[in-house]
Amino acid sequence: MLLKLVDLFAFLSVILRAGTLVFQSVLLGGVLFVLWVARTTPEVPPESIGRIQASSWRMLRLSAIGLAIFQLLYLYVNSAVLMVTAEIGFDGVVGANFFISGCIVLTAALMTAVVASGSRNIAKYALPVLALVVMGASVMTNHAASRIDGRPALIALSCIHELATGFWIGGLPFLVLGLYRAKDITTQWYVTERFSRMALVCVGFLVISGTVMSVLYIGSWSAVLGTAYGVMVGAKATMLAALLVLGGVNFLLLHNTTKENALPRLRRLIEAEVGIGITVILTAASLTSQPPAVDQVSETVTWHQIYQRFKPTVPRLTYEYVAEAATPTVGTESASNPNTPQQQPVYNVDGVPLTTRLINNSIESESNHHWMGVVVLAMGLLALLARTGKAPWAEYWPLLLIGIAIFIFLQADTECWPVGWKSFGACWADPEVFQHRMAALVCVGFAIFELRVRQRKRDGGGMALVFPLMCAIGGAVLLTHSHAITNVKENLLVELSHVPMGLIAVFAGWARWLELRLPAEDRAIPSWIWPFCFVLIGAGLLNYREM
Amino acid sequence: MESTPKLNSTVKGPDFTITLRYNVRIDGGRSRVRLVLPDGKVSTLSLATQARPDTLQSHAVGLNPGVYILQWQVLASDGHMSRGVIPFTVN
Numbered sequence: 001m002l003l004k005l006v007d008l009f010a011f012l013s014v015i016l017r018a019g020t021l022v023f024q025s026v027l028l029g030g031v032l033f034v035l036w037v038a039r040t041t042p043e044v045p046p047e048s049i050g051r052i053q054a055s056s057w058r059m060l061r062l063s064a065i066g067l068a069i070f071q072l073l074y075l076y077v078n079s080a081v082l083m084v085t086a087e088i089g090f091d092g093v094v095g096a097n098f099f100i101s102g103c104i105v106l107t108a109a110l111m112t113a114v115v116a117s118g119s120r121n122i123a124k125y126a127l128p129v130l131a132l133v134v135m136g137a138s139v140m141t142n143h144a145a146s147r148i149d150g151r152p153a154l155i156a157l158s159c160i161h162e163l164a165t166g167f168w169i170g171g172l173p174f175l176v177l178g179l180y181r182a183k184d185i186t187t188q189w190y191v192t193e194r195f196s197r198m199a200l201v202c203v204g205f206l207v208i209s210g211t212v213m214s215v216l217y218i219g220s221w222s223a224v225l226g227t228a229y230g231v232m233v234g235a236k237a238t239m240l241a242a243l244l245v246l247g248g249v250n251f252l253l254l255h256n257t258t259k260e261n262a263l264p265r266l267r268r269l270i271e272a273e274v275g276i277g278i279t280v281i282l283t284a285a286s287l288t289s290q291p292p293a294v295d296q297v298s299e300t301v302t303w304h305q306i307y308q309r310f311k312p313t314v315p316r317l318t319y320e321y322v323a324e325a326a327t328p329t330v331g332t333e334s335a336s337n338p339n340t341p342q343q344q345p346v347y348n349v350d351g352v353p354l355t356t357r358l359i360n361n362s363i364e365s366e367s368n369h370h371w372m373g374v375v376v377l378a379m380g381l382l383a384l385l386a387r388t389g390k391a392p393w394a395e396y397w398p399l400l401l402i403g404i405a406i407f408i409f410l411q412a413d414t415e416c417w418p419v420g421w422k423s424f425g426a427c428w429a430d431p432e433v434f435q436h437r438m439a440a441l442v443c444v445g446f447a448i449f450e451l452r453v454r455q456r457k458r459d460g461g462g463m464a465l466v467f468p469l470m471c472a473i474g475g476a477v478l479l480t481h482s483h484a485i486t487n488v489k490e491n492l493l494v495e496l497s498h499v500p501m502g503l504i505a506v507f508a509g510w511a512r513w514l515e516l517r518l519p520a521e522d523r524a525i526p527s528w529i530w531p532f533c534f535v536l537i538g539a540g541l542l543n544y545r546e547m
Numbered sequence: 548m549e550s551t552p553k554l555n556s557t558v559k560g561p562d563f564t565i566t567l568r569y570n571v572r573i574d575g576g577r578s579r580v581r582l583v584l585p586d587g588k589v590s591t592l593s594l595a596t597q598a599r600p601d602t603l604q605s606h607a608v609g610l611n612p613g614v615y616i617l618q619w620q621v622l623a624s625d626g627h628m629s630r631g632v633i634p635f636t637v638n
Contacts, residue, residue: 078626085620085628086579087591096577098626146571146624148601289627295570 009081010289011431016074018285018480023067024105024138025281027112028163029170030060031131034116035124037171037194038178048187052178057116059177064113067134068106075102097140104137135162143217143292154216161209165284168202169243169277171195176274179267189259192266196254199247210240217292226300227293228492232286235479235499239280242507246273268517272510275472279506282480299488305349309493315370315542321360346547349489354547362546368411369544375400375407377538383531395454401447408440435477442470464516471530472509478502494546501540508533550617552635560610560637565592565617572600572624579620580605585613600624610637 034056040049079093086092093099108130115126139145139162144154175195182188214233224230246269253262253269293300346354354362382397413436414420416427427433449466479502511529518526551566552558567580575597581589592605603621617633 078628082577082622082628085630086577086622088577092577096574096622096626097624101626141626143571143625146627148570148572288625291570 009077011434013074013077013081014286014289014480016070016077017288018282019070020067020074020105020138021281021285022278023063023070023109024134024162025166025170026063026173027060027067027109027134027170028131028166029168029172030056030063030174031112031127032167032198033171033174033178033195034060035127037174037198038191039194041190044187044190045184048182048184049190051181051183052187052191055177055181056174059174061113061116064109064116068109068113071102071106071109075099075106078102097145101137101140104140105134108133108137131166135159135166138162141288143288150216154213157209157213157216160205161213164202164206164209165281168199168206169274169281171198172270172274172277176267176270179263179270185259185263188263192263193254196251200251203244203247206240210237217294219292219294219297220300222303223293223296223300225306225496226302226492227296228290228488228495229287229293229296231492231495231499232283232290232479235503236280236283236287238503239276239283239506243273243276243280246276264519265522268514271517272514275510275513276506279472279476279479282476286480296488299492301349301489301492305489306493306496309349309545310496310543312543313545315373316363316366317370317374319364319367321363322356348547349493359547364411364414365546366544368407369541371407371411372404373538373541373544375404375538376534376541380531380534380536380538383534384528387527387531396451398447398450398454401443401450405440405443405447408436408443412436412440438477439474442474445470465513468509468512468516468530470509471512472506475502475505475507475509478505490546497540497544501537504533504536504540508537548631550633552617552633554633555635557636557638560607560612562606562608562610565605565607567603567619567621568599569601569603569621569623573597573603574622574624575603577622578603581618582607583616583618585611585615589618612636612638 034053038049038052038056040046040053075098078098079090082088082093082096083090112127112130112134115123115130136159139155139158142155142158142162144151144158147154175191178191179188182191214237218224218227218230218233224234250266250269250273253266346359348354348358379397379400382394382400385391386394386397410419413427413430413433416422416433417424428437446467449463449470453464453467478498508530511526511533514526515523515530548570549566549568551564565580575594578594580592580594580603582592583589592607595604595606597603603619614634614636617635618630619633620628620630622628
């Protein structure tokens with residue numbers, strides 16, 4: 001039974017790895033925040049900085065417990081898969097690198113939770129050590145640990161990269177919380193300035209280490225788009241660029257305007273930074289599940305193959321399947337039935353002719369995506385129209401989302417209930433069906449919340465934030481997935497269409513978030529960005545192809 | 548990865564060395580190589596002590612002519628598991 005679930009476990013393993021990396025980063029960021037950023041100083045009222053410290057220590061304890069839970073689950077899943085597939089007992093797993101590393105992280109995380117609850121004097125010495133232990137053990141399960149060449153340099157670069165990520169991105173939630181907890185502008189300004197200085201240094205280390213590792217792990221320009229690894233690194237770099245834009249705006253606000261003017265904007269921009277930053281870490285988890293591009297030279301897709309797959313064509317809005325008799329094979333006539341249109345041979349990216357079943361699967365999948373494209377494009381255009389303020393009826397665009405949900409549920413997995421032979425429950429075990437159903441639920445959530453928000457006009461309170469969060473989470477799910485080790489080129493071409501859409505969905509979500517959260521006079525730019533993102537996603541879906 | 552025998556190749560039997568070389572360090576003690584015989588039976592091959600951290604080796608003995616499939620599953624030092632198959636023919 002467990003063997004049948006190995007593929008699902010591979011996906012689960014990425015999710016758990018993602019959770020581990022997120023909590024690890026927050027733990028690292030929290031340690032630096034409580035020990036350095038939010039340090040007591042005569043410059044600010046002690047009760048105000050005390051409130052920040054109390055909430056930060058609490059969040060640090062929670063992040064340590066979160067890390068311990070995710071690490072435990074990760075250990076369980078990986079150990080179970082290894083025991084079943086290698087037919088070894090638990091004692092055989094115990095000496096594996098991932099097991100040793102996981103146990104070290106688990107112990108250090110639990111100790112962090114304990115230390116963060118006790119004496120501050122002990123904590124200021126113990127926490128940096130524990131943070132370094134967590135980071136060091138984590139790198140044991142990084143690509144760098146298993147490389148043959150240049151291992152010490154890659155391990156050192158990975159340590160710098162993970163530390164910088166933790167201190168900056170992991171520290172952002174503490175800054176957001178601190179800004180809420182501090183009631184006076186002086187304290188808020190003090191904490192933000194200190195964090196900003198630290199973040200600037202971290203960004204430098206992050207970009208340098210990331211660039212060097214990208215060069216070493218990707219190896220060539222052709223692999224940037226031609227391998228899943230290169231594409232995911234590109235996605236990370238794009239999100240990092242967005243973070244730098246937000247960080248740059250923060251920097252300008254800090255240095256070119258008054259505290260009273262800057263702080264309300266800073267808080268909102270940092271919220272978006274937290275969301276995009278966590279998505280970057282989730283993408284990094286996905287990246288660790290696949291071999292570096294330099295190891296996949298023979299599996300690299302050429303730019304010509306990418307162009308052939310993605311050159312714009314007329315969308316397929318019908319389900320005209322190929323008859324069995326028309327199975328195309330090289331050098332044979334395809335159709336024996338005179339009423340069946342002549343089917344040209346269809347090849348995969350390696351030039352191998354596809355079977356009838358594969359062609360029909362692709363026809364179904366392409367038609368599904370193209371119908372989705374029509375609806376999403378319509379939504380984007382209606383949202384843009386609504387944004388102009390000249391078409392109030394266009395505000396009802398969220399209704400289209402319910403249609404999408406029904407369509408996904410019925411048409412995305414035709415082998416599943418209610419149209420297929422597989423039961424509703426059994427289909428959940430298929431990672432693809434799982435992701436489709438989650439997407440359908442996200443759509444229903446979108447529709448309900450966004451319609452209600454629009455009925456109440458722009459400031460719909462907390463409910464208004466559901467739409468941008470769902471949008472950003474949907475995008476993050478597209479970016480957080482396991483990667484196939486077989487049929488690598490075809491899977492890469494599918495990924496090349498999904499990753500940009502995931503990225504745009506993340507940006508759409510956080511643009512809408514900023515539209516809702518920023519002061520009214522600053523909403524213009526984000527309010528145009530997210531509908532435009534929808535238009536781009538619709539266009540991308542309309543050009544989705546598998547053949 | 549590189550292998551001997553290569554994918555879909557023909558090798559001279561009945562005895563020969565099987566070598567699997569990867570791009571990463573492999574935990575040989577927790578990796579498995581199985582041989583699917585022409586009659587469908589599966590036998591797990593015993594692996595030699597690793598001479599290189601990226602290589603697994605085994606010795607096939609007494610293989611009759613026919614089509615065989617090598618199934619491998621490796622645990623890399625970073626904790627990732629990979630699987631694959633290498634069909635080959637013995638003449």
